[in-house]
Amino acid sequence: MATLSRKDVEHVALLARLGLADDELARLEGQLNHILDQYAVLSELPTDEIPPTAQTIEVENILREDVVEPSFSVEEALAGAPERSGDYFVVPAIMTEEAR
Amino acid sequence: MARELRAGDLSARELAEAHLDLIDRQDGPMHAWLTTDREGALASADAADARFMEARHGRKDDHGADALAALPPLLGIPIALKDLVLQRGRPATAGSRILEGFISPYDAHITERLMDAGVVILGRTNMDEFAMGSSTEHSAWGPTGNPWDLSRVPGGSSGGSAAAVAAFHTPLSIGTDTGGSIRQPAALTGTVGIKPTYGRVSRYGIVAFASSLDQIGPFGRDTRDAALLLAAIAGRDERDSTSAPIPVPDYAAELPEGDDEAAASIRGARLGLPKQYFVKGMEPGVEARVREAVAALEAAGAEVVEVDLPHTDYGLATYYIIAPAEASANLARYDGIRYGRADRGRDVLGDYLSTRGNGFGAEVKRRIMLGTYALSAGYYDAYYIKAQKVRTLIKSDFDRAFEDVDALVAPTSPTVAFPLGARLDDPVAMYLSDACTLPVNMAGLPGISVPCGLSEGLPVGLQFIGKAWDEGRLFRLGRAYEAITAKADWRTLEPPGLTTPGSVAAASSRSHT
Numbered sequence: 001m002a003t004l005s006r007k008d009v010e011h012v013a014l015l016a017r018l019g020l021a022d023d024e025l026a027r028l029e030g031q032l033n034h035i036l037d038q039y040a041v042l043s044e045l046p047t048d049e050i051p052p053t054a055q056t057i058e059v060e061n062i063l064r065e066d067v068v069e070p071s072f073s074v075e076e077a078l079a080g081a082p083e084r085s086g087d088y089f090v091v092p093a094i095m096t097e098e099a100r
Numbered sequence: 101m102a103r104e105l106r107a108g109d110l111s112a113r114e115l116a117e118a119h120l121d122l123i124d125r126q127d128g129p130m131h132a133w134l135t136t137d138r139e140g141a142l143a144s145a146d147a148a149d150a151r152f153m154e155a156r157h158g159r160k161d162d163h164g165a166d167a168l169a170a171l172p173p174l175l176g177i178p179i180a181l182k183d184l185v186l187q188r189g190r191p192a193t194a195g196s197r198i199l200e201g202f203i204s205p206y207d208a209h210i211t212e213r214l215m216d217a218g219v220v221i222l223g224r225t226n227m228d229e230f231a232m233g234s235s236t237e238h239s240a241w242g243p244t245g246n247p248w249d250l251s252r253v254p255g256g257s258s259g260g261s262a263a264a265v266a267a268f269h270t271p272l273s274i275g276t277d278t279g280g281s282i283r284q285p286a287a288l289t290g291t292v293g294i295k296p297t298y299g300r301v302s303r304y305g306i307v308a309f310a311s312s313l314d315q316i317g318p319f320g321r322d323t324r325d326a327a328l329l330l331a332a333i334a335g336r337d338e339r340d341s342t343s344a345p346i347p348v349p350d351y352a353a354e355l356p357e358g359d360d361e362a363a364a365s366i367r368g369a370r371l372g373l374p375k376q377y378f379v380k381g382m383e384p385g386v387e388a389r390v391r392e393a394v395a396a397l398e399a400a401g402a403e404v405v406e407v408d409l410p411h412t413d414y415g416l417a418t419y420y421i422i423a424p425a426e427a428s429a430n431l432a433r434y435d436g437i438r439y440g441r442a443d444r445g446r447d448v449l450g451d452y453l454s455t456r457g458n459g460f461g462a463e464v465k466r467r468i469m470l471g472t473y474a475l476s477a478g479y480y481d482a483y484y485i486k487a488q489k490v491r492t493l494i495k496s497d498f499d500r501a502f503e504d505v506d507a508l509v510a511p512t513s514p515t516v517a518f519p520l521g522a523r524l525d526d527p528v529a530m531y532l533s534d535a536c537t538l539p540v541n542m543a544g545l546p547g548i549s550v551p552c553g554l555s556e557g558l559p560v561g562l563q564f565i566g567k568a569w570d571e572g573r574l575f576r577l578g579r580a581y582e583a584i585t586a587k588a589d590w591r592t593l594e595p596p597g598l599t600t601p602g603s604v605a606a607a608s609s610r611s612h613t
Contacts, residue, residue, distance in 0.1 A: 004473070016428060016472040017435075018465055019445070019457030028469055031527055035470060038528060039417045042486055045493070052488030053495055055312050055342070056544025057299040057568070062341040076205045080439030089437050092448045 004032050101271060101611050105152060105176045106168050112145035112152070112176030116220050119178045123222070123269050130245045132254070132263040134183050135191060136223030141178070144220045148176035151218065173328050173352070175218035177611045180264045180273035183224040184231060184307035185316075187211045194307040195229040195239040195257075198434045198441045198459030208305025209340065210274065210316060210333040217332045222270055225260030229461045230431065231281055231309045233257050234533035235523065238463040243520055246289060247595035248558050252517040255285030255533070258319070262289040265319045266595055271611040272329050273319045278309050279419055280513075280537025282317045283549040287512035287561020290551045290595075292326045292578065293319045295537075297568045298544035299344035301330075302337030310426035311342075313419075313541045323550065323578035325611045327351035330571060349572045355579045362583035365576060367401030371564075372505035376412035379535045382514040385555025390511045393552040393562045393581065397509065400584045407505060409497040414490050415539040420531060421474050421487035422542070427464075428471030434459065466527060495543040502567050507577060511536050512549040512561030540565050548574040550581055553590045 004012075009029045013020045020028070074087050083090040104110040120138050127133050152175070155167035181187065184194040186204035188211075193199040207215070214221065228238040236259025237243040246254040247267040254263040258275030262285035265273050275282040277295035286293025294317045301316040308314060318329035334348040356362040373394060378387055398404050436442035436455030443454035460468070474483035501508065514535060523530040540547040545565055552562035564577045585591060 008473075009469070012469055012473045012476065015476060016468045017432075017449075017452040017456050018460070018468060019450075019453030020465070021457075024462075024465070028466065031466060032469060032473070034528060035420065039421060039483065042414060042417050042490055045411075045414065045490060047486060047489035047493070050489040050492050052485055053491040053542075054488060055298075056495065056542075057297070057342070057344055059299065059342075059344050062345075064338050064341075072205060079205055080202055082436060082440075082442030091437055092451060094448050 004029060004036065101177060102173060102175075105148075106171070108152065108156060112148040112220060113142060115176065116141045116145040116178055116222065119222055119270055126267065127269065129250055130247060130263060130267060131242055132225055132244050132260040132267065132269060133180070134193065134224050134226050134241055134260070137190065137221065140190075141220050141222050144215070144218070145176060148218045148220065151175060172217040172332070174272070174332055174611065176220060177272060178220045178222045178270045179214065179329075180222055180225045180261055180270045181211070182227050182258050182261050182273070182275050184227065184276065185211060185274055186305040186307075187221065190224070192224070192307065193240070194231070195227045195241065196460065196464065197240045198456070200441055202440050204305075206305060209302040209337045211305060213333050219272075219332070225258070225264050225273060227260055228257035229464050230307065230427070231257040231276055231278055231314075232427070232463050232467050234280065234284055234530055235518070235520075236260060236285075237520060237524055238461055240461055245520070246517045246558075248290065248517065252519050252558070253288065255288035255513070255517065257281040258293075259285045261319050262286055262291055262293065265289070265291045265321060271321060272325060274316065274329075274333075275319055276306065276309075276314055276316050277537075277541065278313045278315075278423060279541050280534035282319065283537050283547055283561065283563060284513045284533055286319060286549040287551075287563075288517040288559060290559030291319050291321060292323055292548065292550050293317060294326050294330060294548040294571065294574065295540065295546060296330060296334065296571050297546045298541075299342050299346075300334050300348075300546070300569070300571065302335075302340040302343040304337055304339035308430040310423040311430060312426060313423060315541070320611070323548075323575050323582055324352055324355055326548070327355060327575040328611065346569055351572050351575050354572050355575060356583075359583040359586050362579045363400055366397060366580040366584070369402045369507070369577065370505045371397065371402050371404045372407035372501050372508045373404050374409045374412065374501070374508055374510050375406050376409050377510040377536050379514050379532075381532060382511065383516065383555065386511060386513070386515060386560050389553040389555055389560040390562060394509055396584050397581065400580070404509065405505065407501045407508065409501060409539070411490065411493045411497050412539055415494055415542065416531060416535055418487045418490045418494065419534070419538040419542060420470065421483050422491065424467040424471030425474045425484050426471070428468045428475065431460075431464070431468055463527070491542050494539050498539075498543045498545060498565075507567075507570070507573055508565040510563045510565060512563040513537070516555050516558035516560060536563065544568060546571045546574055548578050550578045552581070552585070553588070554593065
């Protein structure tokens with residue numbers, strides 16, 4: 001199975017939206033490769049004919065009636081917001097001047 | 101306790117105060133609790149006392165004779181919640197800095213159910229961050245010590261809930277179990293803990309870790325207490341579509357009262373002993389206690405046959421693909437925008453990177469990285485789909501075994517409680533703690549851990565694993581084992597250096613007596 005390079009670790013960290021320091025990246029490179037080595041045992045097992053299991057209970061297609069239930073007020077929904085403006089969550093601008 | 105509360109010999113307020121005082125006195129070095137809620141607990145206790153009073157006064161009229169008996173069985177009994185169960189207006193950190201300061205805007209389904217049952221919530225217990233760990237050392241708020249030896253771990257991730265029960269700080273607590281996080285700490289602290297069938301308890305309002313594996317369950321000091329608590333929280337809830345519309349038996353009512361009757365109930369039970377569960381690295385003392393327990397069950401009339409679960413050894417690798425993959429998706433919600441910690445970067449991406457980089461601890465980052473990698477383009481089939489296929493094989497092993505036996509009997513943990521710090525630098529060694537428990541989660545089955553003696557002065561756990569929805573049988577087996585070993589010397593042993601919660605509650609240590 002694959003081995004992760006430092007560059008791969010940096011790429012996965014970006015995909016996962018984790019800002020990691022240099023020493024963390026170095027430590028993770030070693031640890032992740034050690035863990036991936038343990039995964040190699042799975043390749044011993046022939047599984048071409050085996051269906052995957054995503055969940056274990058036999059109930060399926062559980063749907064509820066499409067009726068409106070009480071939900072949070074704006075105040076409750078925003079109560080934990082790190083930053084708010086009126087009735088909105090604040091996020092940084094995602095478009096630059098040129099893009100507009 | 102329940103009997104004394106009903107008789108009026110003890111008030112729910114006295115009981116709550118005695119436990120809270122004990123926590124205040126003793127929890128400093130143990131750190132089982134993250135927060136206690138004296139005000140909320142005493143308010144619930146007073147409400148419970150009012151209901152007892154009302155029922156007692158109603159006794160004399162025509163309908164009143166049954167009023168006390170009709171009260172919920174856990175009315176006025178103290179409980180602890182693992183810090184990932186939402187309780188409106190209270191903090192819930194799930195052991196993580198990224199949820200520092202978060203206040204729950206609503207109650208979890210089980211919180212509602214517990215409030216309805218009149219339970220007194222004393223506070224919230226320590227845990228590995230986002231339930232990722234087997235020792236409670238991965239809590240952002242510092243580790244919990246094992247009441248049997250404070251220099252050792254209580255297991256994890258529900259280590260605080262297990263330690264609090266073992267230390268007599270509360271008779272009951274709630275944990276969650278994704279790969280062993282109830283059963284392994286129950287084993288390491290000498291308490292009873294059950295992971296119910298996947299779908300038995302609604303997870304609405306529980307901080308999610310791995311959604312195809314997570315399940316909520318109780319800790320108690322004996323089987324009957326755990327049975328009462330599971331019955332109080334189990335059952336269908338529309339807000340969790342994985343909670344199953346399957347009737348919940350009155351587990352405690354199904355348990356024999358006397359020890360003789362309970363011990364006799366084991367006669368004719370057909371139990372499977374999975375040979376693969378005596379894993380490499382299992383401590384000889386643990387294996388000895390488990391084999392003695394099996395011999396005791398046989399002597400009492402159970403038939404024990406060896407069973408083969410050939411894919412057990414693949415469980416660890418399978419679990420450590422599936423659980424991190426699901427976790428990496430679940431933990432994407434911590435974005436620093438809607439709630440929780442927010443650190444600012446240069447732009448929106450910078451905000452995410454710094455919030456999540458600073459907010460998550462080392463083990464959580466490790467699992468997010470593993471999961472993200474396993475789900476990333478080019479590796480999805482090789483890791484994630486492969487693991488799901490092996491999961492099918494693991495589940496089939498159990499299906500085959502249960503064609504021939506009623507339940508399985510096995511060790512819970514390969515070792516007794518290990519010293520704090522011993523496995524922190526080696527994730528793979530830490531992951532081995534769950535070798536005997538995580539296959540059960542992968543198959544969605546129920547498993548209970550009951551104490552079965554000591555090795556090196558530390559508790560050892562015996563695990564019974566059942567068919568789906570067969571928790572009742574696990575409680576009966578646990579109760580039978582308790583009865584068979586009721587006179588064993590180790591039954592009288594308690595964690596050293598602890599006192600029971602004051603003279604008031606010392607009269608009885610279990611909730612139902």
